[in-house]
Amino acid sequence: MTSGNTIEPQDRWFSVVEMEVNARCNRRCGYCPVSVLPTQKGDRFMSEALFDRILDELERIDFRGNLSYHLFNEPLLRRDLETLVAKVAARLPDVFQILFTNGDLLSDKRYASLKNDGIDHFVVTRHSFEPMPERPEQTVQFPSDLILVNRGGLLGALGETLTMPCYAPTDMLILTVDGDVLLCCDDAERGHVMGNIAVQDLEEIWFSPRFVSLRRLLQEGNRREASDICRRCNNREYFGPGENDHKHLVKMARARQGD
Numbered sequence: 001m002t003s004g005n006t007i008e009p010q011d012r013w014f015s016v017v018e019m020e021v022n023a024r025c026n027r028r029c030g031y032c033p034v035s036v037l038p039t040q041k042g043d044r045f046m047s048e049a050l051f052d053r054i055l056d057e058l059e060r061i062d063f064r065g066n067l068s069y070h071l072f073n074e075p076l077l078r079r080d081l082e083t084l085v086a087k088v089a090a091r092l093p094d095v096f097q098i099l100f101t102n103g104d105l106l107s108d109k110r111y112a113s114l115k116n117d118g119i120d121h122f123v124v125t126r127h128s129f130e131p132m133p134e135r136p137e138q139t140v141q142f143p144s145d146l147i148l149v150n151r152g153g154l155l156g157a158l159g160e161t162l163t164m165p166c167y168a169p170t171d172m173l174i175l176t177v178d179g180d181v182l183l184c185c186d187d188a189e190r191g192h193v194m195g196n197i198a199v200q201d202l203e204e205i206w207f208s209p210r211f212v213s214l215r216r217l218l219q220e221g222n223r224r225e226a227s228d229i230c231r232r233c234n235n236r237e238y239f240g241p242g243e244n245d246h247k248h249l250v251k252m253a254r255a256r257q258g259d
């Protein structure tokens with residue numbers, strides 16, 4: 001049931017999937033949790049078995065939204081990213097694949113192979129303002145274009161808890177390299193795990209009483225009761241269903257492709 005702007009938390013699936021296909025970034029931007037969290041020794045990759053299991057689950061629920069390959073990692077560090085992208089294109093042909101990257105490793109060759117294998121749009125954030133070559137399916141942004149947030153209080157204190165609604169956990173399925181489902185993409189410390197897709201069905205995780213109740217509290221703007229990170233969070237991006245910084249960009253990219 002939907003009333004006004006509120007979506008009953010048990011009534012619908014997410015429209016965005018973000019998967020941490022590897023666990024490291026090659027940069028340490030000062031406004032990113034990577035700069036304050038312990039340095040990773042080497043990279044860790046999501047296993048192919050786990051990746052396939054996620055696709056099984058997304059296929060089973062007929063997922064047709066947007067899918068990306070990041071949390072606080074640089075996906076292009078995976079040299080086999082093309083294989084993953086091609087699998088998604090083959091199994092979930094209606095999914096819109098967006099690659100968020102810092103662009104350091106996005107050569108013309110990789111742009112072409114990833115596009116050929118199924119990436120629909122590239123969003124490149126140039127954290128040191130280096131230029132990128134112009135490409136048809138690429139949006140380039142710079143630090144001055146970003147709306148910086150404190151990542152659930154990790155990167156800065158908040159005076160008073162916000163009371164505006166947050167639909168991040170209504171709209172987005174956030175998966176870590178180990179298959180944990182996080183409350184939110186701002187949970188950089190991974191303290192709010194809703195379940196694990198390697199051992200649980202999506203329904204069991206997504207519609208669990210705990211997750212449903214958190215979504216309800218956040219839709220009501222009750223960040224104080226929802227969780228410690230929500231209490232300290234200054235993110236205003238997800239104020240309504242389907243709202244986020246990239247909404248217009250994705251809409252434009254989809255329109256260009258005639259979706």
Ligand code: SF4
Binds near residue numbers: 028034073074
């Ligand atoms: S490139 Fe992105 S993920 Fe990497 S440190 Fe910078 S903001 Fe974080």
Ligand code: SF4
Binds near residue numbers: 152167186218229
């Ligand atoms: S209030 Fe902040 S931390 Fe909580 S779910 Fe929303 S964006 Fe994430």
